[in-house]
Amino acid sequence: MSVLSKSPWVIHYDGSSCNGCDIEVLAALMPRFDVERFGIINTGNPKHADIFLITGSINEQNIGIVKNIYEQMPNPKVVLALGICATSGGIFKDCYNVYGGVDKVIPVDVYVPGCAVRPEAIIDGVVKALGILEKKREQDCGGNCSCSGEGAC
Amino acid sequence: MSVLLQGLLYIVLAPILGGLLSGFDRILTARIQSRVGPPILQPFYDVGKLFSKEQLLVLKSQSIFVIGLLISMIITGALFFAQQDFLIVMFVFSLSGVFLVLAAYQIGSPYSFVGAERELIQMLAYEPMILLIPVGVYMAIGSFSIQDILNSPDPLFFQLPGIFFGYLYVLTIKLRKGPFDLSASHHAHQELVKGITTEFSGPNLALIELAHWYENILLLGIIYIFFAPWPVVAVLVAIGTYALEIFVDNSFSRVKWDLLLKSSWWMTLILGGGNIVYLYLVKQFPALFSF
Ligand code: SF4
Numbered sequence: 001m002s003v004l005s006k007s008p009w010v011i012h013y014d015g016s017s018c019n020g021c022d023i024e025v026l027a028a029l030m031p032r033f034d035v036e037r038f039g040i041i042n043t044g045n046p047k048h049a050d051i052f053l054i055t056g057s058i059n060e061q062n063i064g065i066v067k068n069i070y071e072q073m074p075n076p077k078v079v080l081a082l083g084i085c086a087t088s089g090g091i092f093k094d095c096y097n098v099y100g101g102v103d104k105v106i107p108v109d110v111y112v113p114g115c116a117v118r119p120e121a122i123i124d125g126v127v128k129a130l131g132i133l134e135k136k137r138e139q140d141c142g143g144n145c146s147c148s149g150e151g152a153c
Numbered sequence: 154m155s156v157l158l159q160g161l162l163y164i165v166l167a168p169i170l171g172g173l174l175s176g177f178d179r180i181l182t183a184r185i186q187s188r189v190g191p192p193i194l195q196p197f198y199d200v201g202k203l204f205s206k207e208q209l210l211v212l213k214s215q216s217i218f219v220i221g222l223l224i225s226m227i228i229t230g231a232l233f234f235a236q237q238d239f240l241i242v243m244f245v246f247s248l249s250g251v252f253l254v255l256a257a258y259q260i261g262s263p264y265s266f267v268g269a270e271r272e273l274i275q276m277l278a279y280e281p282m283i284l285l286i287p288v289g290v291y292m293a294i295g296s297f298s299i300q301d302i303l304n305s306p307d308p309l310f311f312q313l314p315g316i317f318f319g320y321l322y323v324l325t326i327k328l329r330k331g332p333f334d335l336s337a338s339h340h341a342h343q344e345l346v347k348g349i350t351t352e353f354s355g356p357n358l359a360l361i362e363l364a365h366w367y368e369n370i371l372l373l374g375i376i377y378i379f380f381a382p383w384p385v386v387a388v389l390v391a392i393g394t395y396a397l398e399i400f401v402d403n404s405f406s407r408v409k410w411d412l413l414l415k416s417s418w419w420m421t422l423i424l425g426g427g428n429i430v431y432l433y434l435v436k437q438f439p440a441l442f443s444f
Binding site: 002003004006007031034036037038039041042043044045047048050072074075076137 | 199207
């Protein structure tokens with residue numbers, strides 16, 4: 001295990017979530033569970049973050065924002081789609097302004113289903129993401145090259 | 154031990170000690186908030202990770218200022234620990250602050266800009282007190298040389314208690330601790346108080362953190378010279394002060410900038426200025442004070 005997975009900094013963005021998943025994300029990040037034990041910090045700044053937690057589906061309003069946040073994150077990075085809305089559009093799938101899940105815009109590495117997603121599932125998802133982050137780092141020539149980590153670089 | 158060697162030792166050891174101090178800080182903070190906290194080596198993991206990440210630059214010149222910050226910080230500390238002139242140390246120290254502000258200013262992102270403005274306000278607040286320390290030292294022992302301070306028989310503290318406590322007051326700003334952490338707080342990662350580092354990512358952010366570690370060790374070194382003839386006491390006071398700062402950090406909410414500025418200037422005037430006037434009177438009219 002390299003230092004990368006010992007210090008995962010996350011950024012959380014609320015797409016068009018009903019807030020159910022967000023509350024669970026914040027519950028998982030609260031001091032009671034003390035995620036700082038594992039070096040996890042909720043940065044709120046894409047340029048500092050390694051893990052992108054996104055809840056809710058992608059719609060006309062937030063498509064640009066999600067792309068922007070993703071592009072502002074330095075490599076290696078992973079994206080977690082939290083909740084069934086972020087995974088596939090969920091209950092909002094057929095709305096006139098909804099495109100669908102997060103993977104319609106940016107590559108998603110881990111899908112965490114649930115409505116709302118359980119804090120345990122979020123933690124499981126993050127642990128899985130750490131493994132992917134490691135793999136990407138190896139592929140990514142230590143994060144120094146400019147590929148986005150998908151496929152061969 | 155030659156003074157040159159001490160300067161070199163600082164360059165090698167300060168990041169290690171500074172990182173451990175930061176780890177200790179995070180654990181103590183977590184315990185105060187009834188959490189367990191990260192492992193003590195967490196700051197090293199963080200910085201190591203940042204070095205392994207991609208460098209995203211808004212402007213190429215961004216890196217120059219960050220490197221300038223680190224280098225001027227290292228030079229400041231090395232001059233200090235090599236027992237050179239205190240006045241020079243303080244001037245190079247101010248330079249390092251200016252580099253950080255310039256780095257954030259030039260980018261043009263609103264967060265970064267507000268962060269830089271806040272950092273400038275903080276500099277306005279602490280700079281007078283920082284400059285009064287060499288003045289007080291000169292009045293007390295008649296020399297700016299740190300070597301002379303270390304060789305003086307009595308602790309400086311007894312002649313400069315006001316300056317010492319005034320320094321403790323602005324130390325809170327310098328260590329980036331609450332209630333004076335208006336820019337680059339250690340907490341509140343989502344808020345504007347992190348503005349100054351908003352546009353820095355990966356290796357650049359790591360260098361800023363590294364410079365902060367160097368700075369912390371230097372700041373504690375300045376506490377040391379107030380008690381220099383008693384090394385054990387001096388080290389204990391330095392560590393105690395840091396623990397006190399962490400405690401204060403966790404006990405008070407952040408103040409507004411005008412209160413920060415006014416209170417630090419008043420403290421500087423009353424504690425620092427008062428101490429210097431007192432020293433002046435003692436030196437000029439010893440008869441007045443020989444009861
Ligand atoms: S998955 Fe359920 S709880 Fe989560 S945002 Fe969608 S509707 Fe809300």
